[in-house]
Amino acid sequence: MSQLFNLGSYSFGKNLKPMPIKNLISLYCLGNVTETDSPCEQLLPPKICRLLRDCVLRVIFEQGRCRPTTELLRPTVAGQLRRYRDLFSPDAPEDYTDSLTFELVKQLEPQRLIDHPTLPGLKSYFNVTAAHAVVDLLEDLALLLARTCGNCIHLSSVKPYVCQHTEMPWYRQTCIPSEKACREGFEAYTLEPLTFMTPAPPAAEISVAALELENLLLLLAKRAEQEQGPKRKQIYERQFSIFSAFCHLIMQGYTRKEVFDEILRLLDVGHKLLKKDLQEIKKFFVQKKVL
Numbered sequence: 001m002s003q004l005f006n007l008g009s010y011s012f013g014k015n016l017k018p019m020p021i022k023n024l025i026s027l028y029c030l031g032n033v034t035e036t037d038s039p040c041e042q043l044l045p046p047k048i049c050r051l052l053r054d055c056v057l058r059v060i061f062e063q064g065r066c067r068p069t070t071e072l073l074r075p076t077v078a079g080q081l082r083r084y085r086d087l088f089s090p091d092a093p094e095d096y097t098d099s100l101t102f103e104l105v106k107q108l109e110p111q112r113l114i115d116h117p118t119l120p121g122l123k124s125y126f127n128v129t130a131a132h133a134v135v136d137l138l139e140d141l142a143l144l145l146a147r148t149c150g151n152c153i154h155l156s157s158v159k160p161y162v163c164q165h166t167e168m169p170w171y172r173q174t175c176i177p178s179e180k181a182c183r184e185g186f187e188a189y190t191l192e193p194l195t196f197m198t199p200a201p202p203a204a205e206i207s208v209a210a211l212e213l214e215n216l217l218l219l220l221a222k223r224a225e226q227e228q229g230p231k232r233k234q235i236y237e238r239q240f241s242i243f244s245a246f247c248h249l250i251m252q253g254y255t256r257k258e259v260f261d262e263i264l265r266l267l268d269v270g271h272k273l274l275k276k277d278l279q280e281i282k283k284f285f286v287q288k289k290v291l
Helices: 021-029 050-054 057-063 068-082 096-108 119-140 203-226 230-251 256-267 271-287
Strands: none
Touching: 021 119, 050 057, 050 119, 057 068, 057 096, 068 096, 068 119, 096 119, 203 230, 203 271, 230 256, 230 271, 256 271
């Protein structure tokens, strides 16, 4: 899978570094970063922000002299993204922080900060919101797997699904793939680039490549045919159709982007669902030891 962006070399500027919570009141509410050094007119004792207490967050985004979008939320988003810098590559665009910050602002504007209407309370709220948003983003992009038993390498590949982690007390116990996995033994599948997402092979290798792809298609067809559950069977049939179209387009010399666009158009599936299906197909091939 092509990587998206790199934050390791991203320059946020000296004024956009995350501010320690204990300094927020002093620096912004008491006026230590303003030219007049006067306390903010919205500050009420004890350290309550009138805008946060009485209004939705859109008001402080627009009127707050603390500039919560650029001074608080954006650095928080950037910091959360830096936690996952190993998932990104240096040749990707560096403006992802801005786009995610923009989306969060729109999401947060109608919200109210009722329990702790203070600037540190707002910063804590941003911390939690940004952390969840970044994880959701990475899962949507298939750069990060959700912590479920079905995404753990220690879950058996056939029914009944059991834990195969010998060091866990629930070793050999039945697990539900969709349930939340344990923290102690969870190990996610490595989301490496899909090996079948490559340009068309040279002419001399086409027959060999076609045979390999045909064998992969037979595995998917057999899986769909043998599945008894109607919902799962429908998913397996869709994944067979997706991979069949994928193989055909790759062998025709389509680029990666053209392949995605054509499958989205021909099979009428969403971009997120397509990526999820491709990852499940790859995981199935790994389990069958053919990748």
